[in-house]
Amino acid sequence: MSVIFSRQCEYALQAVLYLALKQNGEMTSIRELTKKLKIPYHFLAKILQSLAQKGLLSSLKGPTGGFSLGMPADEITLFHIVEAIDGVAFMHNCVLGFPDCSGENPCPVHERWGGLREELYSMLVSRNIGQMARELTKPEYKT
């Protein structure tokens, strides 16, 4: 199912991109998010709580409450989210699963994967979620 990131992480990325479209300080409820993004309600709730605890989101209770980004959208990258949910192990583990990934005793694809891993990292950090969200054409992100 998932390619690299856990399901939790995928949901987190989708939700944060959604929040990045809102005006600064505008709150979005879990209900709206699950409705738009088709993510199980309570599961998403836990994910967002976790992101809030780490400061990536801020939350407010009560009517008119909800979640918003914890910092400006142009200071957040996809990597920040991945790091918070899945961690960075995928950046230094061997893609073939060998015990250690280093130039010492490289696996057959170590060099090649090293290049890909850098590009992957770049993909996650070279643009911020503000830019990304604005250019997004997916219908579930409109209005």
Place this chain on the structure above:
Amino acid sequence: MSVIFSRQCEYALQAVLYLALKQNGEMTSIRELTKKLKIPYHFLAKILQSLAQKGLLSSLKGPTGGFSLGMPADEITLFHIVEAIDGVAFMHNCVLGFPDCSGENPCPVHERWGGLREELYSMLVSRNIGQMARELTKPEYKT
């Protein structure tokens, strides 16, 4: 823990590379493989059985029995193994987990990931396991 492929798949790749070093027709026992590669015995047994059923390996019972490649080492690529164990979903799923991955409604990294995915595919098919195994310097693959 694992980057892209399941643990089963990682073990399979490691084991097949080991078998690729052996002379044509020479049999290797699960015991030797688990000893060298530090893979749980019964778990590896199941994985190799599955590969044998799919024709990627051939097996022989009894003393002097074991597993060997089911076809010449220079006709097998890492992709063949991945395909047999994990399938090819990682080649067409959205890396951010969006429901469908296509140019129609691309996610923010669709184009970028498309390129990476092609390179990843190339990494898995451009060389055969015979070449790879011969160039391998990892100590556990020596004699």
Place this chain on the structure above:
DNA sequence: ACTTTACCAGACTTGTTAGTCTTAAATTAG
């Protein structure tokens, strides 16, 4: 034939991730 060695098949257990449910606490509107 008998014994040993090794794969075969499938049930079983364990651990992790995904997903659900319930109760409490905070905030807003009337």
Place this chain on the structure above:
DNA sequence: CTAATTTAAGACTAACAAGTCTGGTAAAGT
């Protein structure tokens, strides 16, 4: 103040992947 709404917290269940165990079958050597 009260009722409605929404997040917070944590226990709980379900599904899946990882790993183990047992009894069976085929081949080799004596």
